[in-house]
Amino acid sequence: MPKMKTISGAKKRFALTGTGKVKRxxxxxxxxxxxxxxxxxxxxxxxxxxxxxxxxxxxAMLRK
Structure with missing residues (x-):
């Protein structure tokens, strides 16, 4: 099975904090x-x- 890809739009819009929360x-x-x-x-x-x-x-969109 191929690798799961990160959704490109999500990685441009969101970032993870040190505690695992999602910034926007x-x-x-x-x-x-x-x-x-x-x-x-x-x-x-x-x-x-x-x-x-x-x-x-x-x-899930970031595949983390």
Whole structure:
């Protein structure tokens, strides 16, 4: 049987922390920024963690 491949889109979008949690970036920070407040844009810069309910699927895409 061939090797299982990592999904390329997932490895570009997610990263693992040292404790095994999955980091993600926020959406809505690439364009149409003039109508968004500075506070909102500042919050979108920071990384977040994916929800526990999605962790199994994301780790399967990363094949970890």
């Amino acid at each position: 970036k926020h959406a809505f920070h690439s364009h149409i920024l003039t109508k968004k407040s500075n506070k909102r844009k500042r919050g979108l810069v920071k990384t977040g963690l994916i929800d526990v309910s999605n962790e199994k699927q994301v780790l």
